[in-house]
Amino acid sequence: MAAGLVAAAIAGCRVNRPPNDHAAAQTLYDATVSDPGTFNPLLVTDAASGGAIGDLFESLARLNPRTTLFEPGLAASWEFSDGGKTLTFHLRRGVKWSDGAPFTARDVLFTMRVIYDPKIPNSSVSAMLIDGQPIAVSAPDDYTVVARLPRTFAPILSSLQFSILPAHALEAAYAAGRFNRVWGIDTPPDRLVALGPFLMTRYVPAQLLAYRRNPNFWMRDGHGGRLPRLKGETHLIVPDQNAQYLQFKSGMTDVYGPRPEEVWPLEQAARRLNITVRKVGIDTGSLFFAFNRNPRHYVRRGVTDPRYKWFTDVNFMRALAHAVDKRGMIDLCYRGLAVPAVSDVSPENKIYHNPNLKDYAYDLKLAARILDQAGYRMIRPGVRGDPRGNPLVFNLTTNAGVPVRNQMCAIFKQDLQKLGITVNYRPLDFITLVKALESSFDWDCVLIGFTGGIEPNDASDFLRSSGNLHIWNPAQVKPATAWEAQIDHLMDAGTMALDPYQRAPYYWQIQQILHDQLPIIETVRAVTYVAYRNTLENYNPTVWGLYRPEWIEFRAE
Amino acid sequence: MNARAAIAPAAARNPVNGARRGWRAALRDEWRMASLTVKLSALLLLLFYLFAAASPVIAPYNPARQWRELPDCAPMRPHLAPPSEWRRGFIYAFPMRLDNPLARHYVEDHSRRTFVRFFDRGHLFTTAPGAPPFFLMGSEGLGRDLFSRIVYGARVSMCIGLVGVAISFSLGIMVGAFSGMAGGLTDSAIMRVCEIEMSLPSFYFLLALAAVIPSGLGTTATFFMIVAIMAFISWAGFARVIRGMAASVRSAPYVEAARALGGSRRRLLFRHIIPAVMGFAAVSASLSIPGYILGESALSLLGLGIQEPAASWGNLLSQAMDPQTIAYFPWVLAPGLFISATVMAFNFLGDHLRDRFDPANSG
Numbered sequence: 004m005a006a007g008l009v010a011a012a013i014a015g016c017r018v019n020r021p022p023n024d025h026a027a028a029q030t031l032y033d034a035t036v037s038d039p040g041t042f043n044p045l046l047v048t049d050a051a052s053g054g055a056i057g058d059l060f061e062s063l064a065r066l067n068p069r070t071t072l073f074e075p076g077l078a079a080s081w082e083f084s085d086g087g088k089t090l091t092f093h094l095r096r097g098v099k100w101s102d103g104a105p106f107t108a109r110d111v112l113f114t115m116r117v118i119y120d121p122k123i124p125n126s127s128v129s130a131m132l133i134d135g136q137p138i139a140v141s142a143p144d145d146y147t148v149v150a151r152l153p154r155t156f157a158p159i160l161s162s163l164q165f166s167i168l169p170a171h172a173l174e175a176a177y178a179a180g181r182f183n184r185v186w187g188i189d190t191p192p193d194r195l196v197a198l199g200p201f202l203m204t205r206y207v208p209a210q211l212l213a214y215r216r217n218p219n220f221w222m223r224d225g226h227g228g229r230l231p232r233l234k235g236e237t238h239l240i241v242p243d244q245n246a247q248y249l250q251f252k253s254g255m256t257d258v259y260g261p262r263p264e265e266v267w268p269l270e271q272a273a274r275r276l277n278i279t280v281r282k283v284g285i286d287t288g289s290l291f292f293a294f295n296r297n298p299r300h301y302v303r304r305g306v307t308d309p310r311y312k313w314f315t316d317v318n319f320m321r322a323l324a325h326a327v328d329k330r331g332m333i334d335l336c337y338r339g340l341a342v343p344a345v346s347d348v349s350p351e352n353k354i355y356h357n358p359n360l361k362d363y364a365y366d367l368k369l370a371a372r373i374l375d376q377a378g379y380r381m382i383r384p385g386v387r388g389d390p391r392g393n394p395l396v397f398n399l400t401t402n403a404g405v406p407v408r409n410q411m412c413a414i415f416k417q418d419l420q421k422l423g424i425t426v427n428y429r430p431l432d433f434i435t436l437v438k439a440l441e442s443s444f445d446w447d448c449v450l451i452g453f454t455g456g457i458e459p460n461d462a463s464d465f466l467r468s469s470g471n472l473h474i475w476n477p478a479q480v481k482p483a484t485a486w487e488a489q490i491d492h493l494m495d496a497g498t499m500a501l502d503p504y505q506r507a508p509y510y511w512q513i514q515q516i517l518h519d520q521l522p523i524i525e526t527v528r529a530v531t532y533v534a535y536r537n538t539l540e541n542y543n544p545t546v547w548g549l550y551r552p553e554w555i556e557f558r559a560e
Numbered sequence: 561m562n563a564r565a566a567i568a569p570a571a572a573r574n575p576v577n578g579a580r581r582g583w584r585a586a587l588r589d590e591w592r593m594a595s596l597t598v599k600l601s602a603l604l605l606l607l608f609y610l611f612a613a614a615s616p617v618i619a620p621y622n623p624a625r626q627w628r629e630l631p632d633c634a635p636m637r638p639h640l641a642p643p644s645e646w647r648r649g650f651i652y653a654f655p656m657r658l659d660n661p662l663a664r665h666y667v668e669d670h671s672r673r674t675f676v677r678f679f680d681r682g683h684l685f686t687t688a689p690g691a692p693p694f695f696l697m698g699s700e701g702l703g704r705d706l707f708s709r710i711v712y713g714a715r716v717s718m719c720i721g722l723v724g725v726a727i728s729f730s731l732g733i734m735v736g737a738f739s740g741m742a743g744g745l746t747d748s749a750i751m752r753v754c755e756i757e758m759s760l761p762s763f764y765f766l767l768a769l770a771a772v773i774p775s776g777l778g779t780t781a782t783f784f785m786i787v788a789i790m791a792f793i794s795w796a797g798f799a800r801v802i803r804g805m806a807a808s809v810r811s812a813p814y815v816e817a818a819r820a821l822g823g824s825r826r827r828l829l830f831r832h833i834i835p836a837v838m839g840f841a842a843v844s845a846s847l848s849i850p851g852y853i854l855g856e857s858a859l860s861l862l863g864l865g866i867q868e869p870a871a872s873w874g875n876l877l878s879q880a881m882d883p884q885t886i887a888y889f890p891w892v893l894a895p896g897l898f899i900s901a902t903v904m905a906f907n908f909l910g911d912h913l914r915d916r917f918d919p920a921n922s923g
Contacts, residue, residue, distance in 0.1 A: 245882045264884055267663045331628040335702055339661045406879075410702055413868045417626055429773075429782075429867050 023254050026538050026557035030235035032256045034247040038208055038240055042195055043186040044166035045117060045125045054238065055212050059197035060166035063092055063111070063148075068547035071353070071457045073160045077106065077167055077198075078148075087155035087501050092148040099219045101197050104171050108142035113170035113177075115140050123182055129464065130162040157498045157506055161458035172196040200231040200553050212238040222553055232541075232556035251534065252276060258535040258542070263338040269534050277538070283531045284546040285342055287349045290408075290452040291523040292327070292399075292415065294320065296475040296483070300444045309393045310447055318377035320521035324363035325370040326418045332527050335414065336407045340532070344525040346514040348459065351546045354503050355459045357511035360518045371422055387423030395424040400439075401450040403430035408450050411526060415450075440474060449474075450526070457547060459510040460498055466513060467491050475522040486516050590916075598912045601905035608902060611714035619708035620686040620694065624869040627693055627703035630656060632664045632889045635698040638676065649675030655692035664888065698891035700879055709871040710895055716872035717899070720787050720856050721849030721906070727791035729845055732798035737833050739799070740806025741825070751803065757796035765793060766859065786865060790855050798844065805837045812836075847910035850903035857899060873899050 025032055039055035040048070047053050065076040078092040098106040118127050119137050131138055136153040143149065152159060176185045186195060192203035200222070201214035214236040222230040239256060241247045251259035252272070261269055261280070270280045294314040295301075301311035313319045329343040342350075345360045374380075378390035387395045399416065401408040409430060416426040426448075431439065439446045451474070453465060464470035468482040468491055482488035490513050497509035517523065533544045538557050543550040591599070611618055627633075636653040645652075652675045654668035674692045678685050687694050696707040739750040769789045773782060809815055815832050823831075857874030859865035866872040876895035880886055886893060 245884070249883070264664075267660075268884070268888075328628070331626075334661060335628060335631050338664065406701075409868060413702055414626065414628075416869065417624060420624075428869075 025257055025536075026559075028235065029233050029557055030237060031233050031258070031539070031555065031557075032237045032239060033258050034239045034241040034250060034256050035212075036240075036242055036244075036247075039188055039206075039212070041187055042190055042192075042203075043182075044168065045114075045123065045127065046183065048126060055206075056166075056195075056197075056203075057199075058201040058214060058236065059195060059199045059203060060168075061199050062164050062166055063094075064160050064163065066164070066457070066547070067550070068545040069550050071547065083501070087157075088152050090150045090152070090159060092150070094146040094148065095221060096146055098198060098221045100169050100172070101195075101202050101217065101219070102169075102172070104169065104196075106167070106198055107145040108148050109145070110167050110170045111148045112140060112142055113174060114165060114168045117168065117173075117177060117182060118165060120182075122180075127165040130158075130461070131165075155499055155501065157501050157503075158458045158460040161456075161461065167198075169196040169198075201236055204235075209240055211240060220553075224554065230553040232554060257539060258533065261532050261534055263336075263340040263529065266338070266340060266532050273534075278534050278536055280532060280534045281544075283533050283544050285349055285351050286528040286531055287351055287455040287546050288452050288528075289344060289347045289349070289455055289525065290450070290527065291344075291347070291525045292323075292448055292450050293474045293523045294448050295444065295446055296522060297444045297477070298483075300446070309389055309391065310397055313379075313389060313395065313397075314447075316377065317520060318373055319379065320524070321363065322370040322373040322377070322379075322422070323419070324521055324524045325366050325373065326415070326422060327363070327524055327526060328365045328414055328418055329362075329527050330365060331414055332411050336410045337527065337529055340530045341527040342530065344528045345518065347453075347455075347462070347465075347517060347523070347525065348510065348514055349455050349528060349546075352455070352457055352459075354507050355457075355510045357514040359511070360514060363524075367418060367421055374422065381423055385420075385423055386425070397424075397426060397447040399426045399428045399448045399450070400431050400436065400446060402433045402436050404432070405430075412450055441471070441477070459506075460494070463494060467494055484520075486520050490516055594912060597908050601908040604901060604905045605909070608714050608718050608898070611711045612718045615712045615715055617682060618684050619705075619711040620683055620696070621705045621708045623704065623709045623712040623871050625704060627699065627705075629658060630666075630693070630695075630699050630703040631658075631701050633666055633695055633699040633703070634889075635891055636695050638694075638696075641675070649677060651676040653694050656695075697894050698889070700876070700892060704869075706876070706891060706894060709876055710873065710898060713871040713873045713876055713895065714898075716783060716866055716870070717853050717856060717874065718902070720783070720790075720872075721852040723784070723787045724791045724794075724852040725845045725849055727788060728795040728798060728848075729841060731791070731795040733802055733834060733837065733841055735795070736799035736802025737806045737829055737837060740803040741810055741829055741833055743807065743810070747803070747807075751800065754796040754799050757793075758800075760793070762793045763858070766790065766855070783866060786856060786859060787852070790852055794848065794851070798848075801844075802837050802841070805840060806833050809833055809836045843910060843914045846906055846913055850906045853899060853902060 023032075024030075035051060035054055037049075037051040039052040041052050042056050044056055044060050047056070061077050063076055063078040064073040064081070066072075067074050075095070077095055077098065079095040081090060081092045083090055092111075094106070094108060094111070100106060115131075115138075117123055118125055118131060133153050133156045138153075138159075139151040141149050141151075150159070150163075156162075173182065173185060176182055188206065188208070192206055195203055197203075198217070198220075200217055200220045202217050203212065204215050205211070205213040216231055216234050218229075220230060224230055224232075239250070241250060244262065247256070247259065248261070248265055250256050252269075254276075266280060269276075269278065272278075273280055296311070296314050298307075298311065301308040333339060333341040333343070343362055345362045346357050348356045350356045350358070374387060379387055379395065382388035382392060382394065389395060399412055401412055412428050412430075416428050419426050436449070436451075440449065440451075453462075453472075455462070464472040465474065467473060468476070468479040468487040471477050473479070476483055476487075479487070482491055493509045493513050497506050497513075500506050531546065535542050540556050540558050541551065541554040549555075594602070633656050636656065638651045638653055641648070641650055641652050652673040654670055655672055655674050656666040657669045659665045659667045672692075674687050674694055676685050676687060676694050680686055680688075685694075693699075693705060695705055697710065698706050700706050700709070735750060735754070739747045766789060773785050810833065815828060818828055818832055853873070856865050856872060857877060860872055860874030860878055866875050868875075873895040877893070877899065880892045880896065
């Protein structure tokens with residue numbers, strides 16, 4: 004009764020929207036989940052900081068999310084020579100930093116020097132070491148940069164996707180050893196020397212980040228018109244997704260990425276709210292159950308835990324793969340707005356996704372038969388044991404506070420229960436979970452997601468046996484298994500050819516190996532949606548990012 | 561338990577009733593004198609404890625069973641069968657069919673009927689093994705029967721208070737009474753320890769402790785860890801009050817007399833001081849039970865309490881966290897109603913007990 008009243012009150016709620024001035028001011032409002040941690044582009048490690056300064060800085064080449072090819076950015080053109088071992092960039096002339104200083108090759112060299120400095124902890128450096136060797140750069144003149152690679156390295160443009168820093172503004176601080184402390188979030192926004200499409204004007208912690216158009220931005224549209232077309236942007240900082248949803252509905256923000264359960268109500272209200280709800284595509288990341296194969300976790304005082312044997316037994320893993328009810332997960336956790344995932348590379352990555360993998364069908368009878376044949380028989384009603392008679396029991400975890408993952412774990416646990424396998428499920432808060440995965444290695448099975456990119460070599464830290472994100476057995480001195488050695492070899496081979504279509508077969512083979520050996524069991528990929536005001540023009544989201552964001556504008560009313 | 565043992569003699573000695581009588585008669589008198597609210601509260605709590613004690617019988621289904629084709633299904637309307645169908649059953653419902661998976665919109669399938677069977681296969685009511693389920697209070701996001709989960713959840717939510725109170729109050733009474741009787745340096749030392757404990761920010765302390773529970777523990781073990789943590793946080797405040805009462809009783813003539821007659825410390829403590837504070841303890845216990853229920857709800861709401869697939873009223877309610885869910889599936893709020901009803905019942909009962917047994921009112 005009371006529940007009904009509350010529901011009626013919420014459902015019947017019509018917010019009287021004050022007419023907002025976003026269109027008149029040509030200012031786009033959106034929401035972000037958390038405060039930035041730094042404004043220093045090289046020190047960024049979190050998405051919030053990346054989002055806060057993403058429009059302030061530029062890199063040499065820009066990625067076109069529609070073609071997934073690189074297009075000129077701060078470099079107007081480039082060419083390979085010497086069999087792919089030399090790359091010459093011709094920098095764009097007339098580009099100015101926000102303090103009036105010209106952008107030159109000096110800025111590029113300075114940025115590279117900072118990245119390679121071992122005292123500066125940054126995430127760009129790992130992609131820029133080729134077989135452990137740095138790239139040698141030189142500048143014959145102010146507008147030419149020559150990069151010499153130790154060997155042919157196909158992902159080089161992707162590796163050089165770092166933000167260029169203003170040498171004239173930061174060189175003194177760097178020389179004084181203060182680089183790690185410059186451009187913290189306490190820096191007044193107008194002191195950030197930038198050259199991107201927008202400049203930051205205001206940062207109010209826990210409230211908003213405001214930007215204005217960079218009047219000197221180098222890009223022009225086809226008719227010589229100035230870009231970006233928007234006069235400003237504002238990111239509201241709203242930690243709660245429910246609040247973000249309500250703010251979008253009430254007109255406080257102009258774009259919103261709805262969760263699966265919000266898609267239908269938004270579609271129903273599209274006409275009234277004057278919004279468009281559009282499907283963007285399949286999630287580019289990967290969400291999977293990983294099983295710990297790290298001997299450091301299992302061997303205690305010379306005794307090996309039986310779980311080590313199970314998780315390295317391909318028959319055991321095949322049975323588990325057949326017990327993942329992907330259809331159920333899609334319907335229950337994503338309202339049907341997801342697709343089964345077969346490979347760790349998203350099908351949106353058209354060239355590098357291997358379309359020939361055959362999924363393990365959800366079939367508990369088959370799973371039980373595989374287990375029986377491999378010697379994992381029922382030892383008492385409802386309890387299955389391994390060939391030595393140990394009951395099959397293991398721990399499952401994921402990060403706490405994510406309802407979808409919680410539900411997926413509950414589904415998996417229930418199905419394994421039917422097979423006679425007991426799963427102790429307990430989610431952990433994110434920090435504790437990361438500690439378990441990266442340093443204590445004290446975990447059995449985890450449901451975890453990784454983000455994905457277009458360049459397959461970016462997953463190097465995950466795929467290579469020596470990688471720190473090689474989650475099932477990280478940072479191996481030498482490959483523990485033959486197939487891990489083969490993946491290492493294929494990762495090397497994949498960077499040798501320059502043509503994507505020549506590279507693709509190597510990565511397809513890696514996906515096939517993971518699919519056969521099953522150190523991880525893929526689950527599902529969400530189909531992502533976006534909702535935006537109909538007054539917005541040229542708003543073209545893709546799974547890889549906005550297409551031509553500089554062209555976005557509000558229609559004149 | 562202690563509490564009941566204390567209530568009975570106190571009631572029997574009550575001046576209103578006059579002579580000393582058996583506890584049954586005393587209980588009957590108490591019942592006659594209680595207001596309607598108190599009677600209803602007592603009955604409600606009895607019912608919920610019955611849920612906890614007999615959950616496999618009262619719950620129609622296994623609380624972990626997932627009907628994956630029926631997520632977030634609305635409560636089903638029971639229909640009375642016409643007399644011609646009485647040999648199949650008296651009550652039936654129409655099975656539900658997921659009409660729009662995106663909206664989770666259901667339609668009743670009028671071509672078929674699911675008969676509810678009473679006293680079948682050890683359940684109070686259920687449906688035939690292969691038949692579609694009958695969701696009395698709807699289903700939650702994974703298609704599990706909400707009513708069955710609430711009934712099983714009562715085990716956690718109704719017991720957490722009793723177990724917690726048992727731990728914190730036995731500790732509190734022992735420490736408080738001992739400290740009050742001993743006096744002097746011992747008393748000061750113990751009380752300072754209690755104050756340090758009380759100054760810990762309890763909820764954050766709880767969060768930190770809940771995070772270190774080892775992951776291999778089963779549901780029952782986790783449950784007892786949580787109760788123990790909550791009890792160890794709350795005993796100190798109670799011990800301080802008991803200590804004050806004990807200190808004042810210490811110099812009462814009858815205690816002085818017992819001491820003069822050569823009564824040992826232990827005898828003074830157990831025969832004179834603890835019985836004197838028992839009445840207060842019983843009242844205070846009933847008033848502190850809701851705190852445990854709410855505490856568990858808060859922890860479960862944050863994902864640190866009882867974990868899937870085990871149910872507690874707190875973790876069931878955590879699904880009702882977003883406005884979207886409440887707007888479209890309001891029945892997920894049902895566990896909240898059970899929590900509020902229990903907390904109110906305990907408060908009414910505690911108020912009543914205080915009015916009856918507080919020495920200040922016994923005039």
